[in-house]
Amino acid sequence: MTLLGAAEVRRLAAQLDLRPTKSLGQNFVHDANTVRRIALAAKLDRAGHVLEIGPGLGSLTLALLEVSATVTAIEIDHRLADLLPTTVAAHAPGRVGDLTVITADAMTILGTDLAGEPTSLVANLPYNVAVPVLLHLLSEIPSLQRVLVMVQAEVADRLAAPPGSRTYGSPSAKAAWYGSARRAGAIGRSVFWPVPGVDSALVAIDRHAVPRAGDRKAVFAVIDAAFAQRRKTLRAALSGWAGSPVRAEELLRAAGVDPGLRGEMLDVDAFARIAEARAAADLQVGP
Template identity: 55%
Template sequence: MTIRLLGRTEIRNLAKELDFRPRKSLGQNFVHDANTVRRIVSSSGINRHDTVIEVGPGLGSLTLGLLDRGATVAAVEVDPVLAQRLPQTIAEHSHSEIHRLTVLNTDILTLRRADLDVEPTALVANLPYNIAVPALLHLMAEFPSIKTVMVMVQAEVAERLAAEPGGKDYGVPSVKVRFYGRVRRFGMVSPTVFWPIPRVYSGLVRIDRYETTPWSTDEEFRDQVFNLIDIAFAQRRKTSRNAFLEWAGSGNESASRLLAASIDPARRGETLAVADFVRLLQRSGESEEQRAQRVRSSST
């Protein structure tokens, strides 16, 4: 049976029925444009073999689009009123497809693998503006089974996520998401497709996890790499030598570690790619003699 997507009138009627008023504190802006929903779902590349985590399904616009694609959906909704109403909305608009929906009334930042009966293969969501980056990084870390991510975020956040080293928007989120995979922009979304209408444009970002990870992804290693990223951007105008001074213990040691990782100590953190941070951590475990030998070898 064909699934009926929600339109502007149905969104408003649902809100009225529930006596529901969107809360800015929860980033509640709901898509009411069917073409935008289809665009998001199509760009994600998901199919009937996928199990999708959807963050903040709200009144169910994108949820219906995901089910229409044939996917199984785990919808995570923090608002108890919306979480309770969602299965009814899906049943009314899709009838036989309700069995492919699971609704979890919880905070996405506390979601763990044990909370789901199956391993998700994709994340597709209109992420709440206020927690977009923390939610994205948490889910990528917690669910290594997620291979594809398609999220709609505030345009400014989309620009930061997709920024390349050295650009004005390049920062901590840009580097950390690339620890997991390749990042691409998928265009802008007008505020007029939402209710209520936000004051900013949104952007679509897709992340494809590396098929073969270039480095270790265990928690301890990831945390150490992320710590280096945080240090480098804490005072982004500093040279790498000075930024890592406290971490390394001295200026000479900082320069030595950077050179061993093939990084010019005069470069700033905002020019370093995720592979540079990984290499810096890997080489920092070498002895001073090993690093010196590596530097000598690279200069000959």
């Protein structure tokens, strides 16, 4: 197997008359050492099934096929999706049958759209939609047990931030619902074409062995409300969600949470208790 270099990436792009667009987050990795580093950091099972989002010209796809059994690639650009099997055939003879390419928007993908159950997600996610795509896939594909994604460095910091830190926010709490997240390394700008105007980093998420109990949508609604006005106390920030400041305080106290705290101080378990307190209160009131 051979991997793509800078000259090959540009040749493939020219073949498609491709001009990378910001709207699709098209920054293609052209450094073989970088994609091999990502594939190794993902700790893939050689018998495993990997899901890749936005394979682009195939740099990371080839590296993933080196260390895993099968890869399912989701690509929104039909030109890139059509070319990918040909690129794999040229650089990894005999592995085309281990690649499945689906032309689709990752935000619309469901687990039932995939053949088999991928256990790992490894991707260079488009910067402008990285968080919603990641959260959507974790929700829709419960078979995913490990995630390693490249995102904008600031987004990586937010996803991996602990409660109480400056960068902790809605993405941090929501990611924690699914698993433990950590920053897994930095990626230099020079390995991309075109060169992005921001730094990149890797985020690893290990899914909880036992899924959390509770109503995820209800918990996420509390998180959204708390961080929509993050500088306000929870009593004020959750007043719209609860119906009034007084009711917000009642629910917070029922959940064992100080109404004078801000959302940035709460972990996902505390947000879950608040959602449970409201559900219990609504049940007592009845229809």
